[in-house]
Amino acid sequence: MAGRTWRALFDRARDAGVTEEDIHDALADQRADA
Amino acid sequence: MPDSGGPDPAALAADVDVLAADLFVGGDSRDAMDAVRAHDWVTLVASEPLLDDAEAIVAALADADLASDWREKAEALATLVDHPDGDHPALSAAVHGGAAHVLSMDGQLQSAATGAALSRRADVSVKSPAAFARLFDPERLYPTVVGGEYPGPDRDPRE
Numbered sequence: 519m520a521g522r523t524w525r526a527l528f529d530r531a532r533d534a535g536v537t538e539e540d541i542h543d544a545l546a547d548q549r550a551d552a
Numbered sequence: 553m554p555d556s557g558g559p560d561p562a563a564l565a566a567d568v569d570v571l572a573a574d575l576f577v578g579g580d581s582r583d584a585m586d587a588v589r590a591h592d593w594v595t596l597v598a599s600e601p602l603l604d605d606a607e608a609i610v611a612a613l614a615d616a617d618l619a620s621d622w623r624e625k626a627e628a629l630a631t632l633v634d635h636p637d638g639d640h641p642a643l644s645a646a647v648h649g650g651a652a653h654v655l656s657m658d659g660q661l662q663s664a665a666t667g668a669a670l671s672r673r674a675d676v677s678v679k680s681p682a683a684f685a686r687l688f689d690p691e692r693l694y695p696t697v698v699g700g701e702y703p704g705p706d707r708d709p710r711e
Contacts, residue, residue, distance in 0.1 A: 524589060525710035527575060527622055528582075534614040536576035538657070541569055544612050548605065 558652075559675045562697045563595040563631075564588070565646035567656035570681050571606040575622055576613065583685040584655055588629065589709035591690060593698050597649030598630035602641035646676045654678045 566574070566585065573581035588596045603626055611619035635644035643661070646654045654676055656662065661678045679687070694702035 522621055522625065523711050524625060527618070527625060528578070528710070530618055531575045531610075531614060531622075534576060534618070536572075536613045538569075538573055538577055540613055541572045541576065541609065542657075544572075544609050545569060548609060548612070 559646075560595065560650050560697070561652045562591075562593055562693055563597055563646075563649060563651035564653035564655055564684070565597045565602070565642045565649065565651050566681075567642040567654065567658060567661065568602065568606045568609055569657045570655045571626070572609050572613070573657070573681070575610060580680070580682040580685050581655075581657075584681040584688070586709040587685070587688050587690065590705035590707055592706050593694070594690075595649075595651070596630045597633055597645050597651045598626065599633055599635055599641050599645040599648075601635075601637075602645055603627065603630075603632075605641060643676065643678075652677060653684060655681050655684050657681065 566581075570581045570584065573579065574585040585596075588594045603623055606626070607619045607623045610622050631649060633645055633649040635641070635648045640661075642654050642656060645651070652675065654661065656678055657680060662680060690705075691702040694700070
C-alpha cells in the first residue's frame with residue numbers, strides 16, 4: 519500500500535517491545551502446536 | 553543472474569526468526585535484510601509456508617494488523633517459490649529458489665551435520681545474520697553478479 523514503508527513498520531513493531539527471546543519462545547510455541 | 557549452474561551468491565532465504573528479528577529487534581538481522589532492501593539485484597527467496605509461519609509469529613507477538621502489513625511488504629520484496637509440504641520452509645525455499653544462503657539463528661540449522669546434509673542437495677550455506685552481514689560485500693559481488701563497477705545501494709532500505 520502506498521505510504522506503508524519499512525520504516526513505518528519498524529516504528530510500529532518497536533512499540534510492541536518484542537525481544538529476540540520473545541521471538542524464540544513464540545517459535546517454540548508454534549512448533550509445539552504444529 | 554548469470555547462468556553458472558550453481559546457486560546465486562546474491563540470493564538468500566531468511567528463516568522465521570530472522571524475519572521477525574528484522575521487524576521487531578533490528579541488529580544483525582536488520583543489517584542482513586538491509587542488504588536485500590538496499591539492492592534490487594539481491595534476491596530474497598521465500599515461500600507461502602515460510603511467510604505463513606512468519607506472519608503467525610508477528611501476529612502472536614504484536615497484532616494481526618501489523619502481521620498483515622508486514623506480509624504485504626515481505627511479499628513485495630521476495631521472490632516466492634514452491635517447495636514440497638513438510639520441508640523446512642527456509643531451507644527448501646533456498647534450495648528451490650537457487651539461493652546460496654539461508655539466514656537463521658537456529659543453531660541446529662547452522663550445525664555441521666545440517667550443512668553436510670544440505671550440501672548433498674544443493675550448495676546452500678546456513679549462516680547467522682551476523683555472519684552474513686559481516687561477509688556480504690556488495691562491492692565485491694556486484695561485478696560478478698551484475699557486471700561493471702558497484703554503483704552503491706540502489707534502493708532506500710526503509711522505503
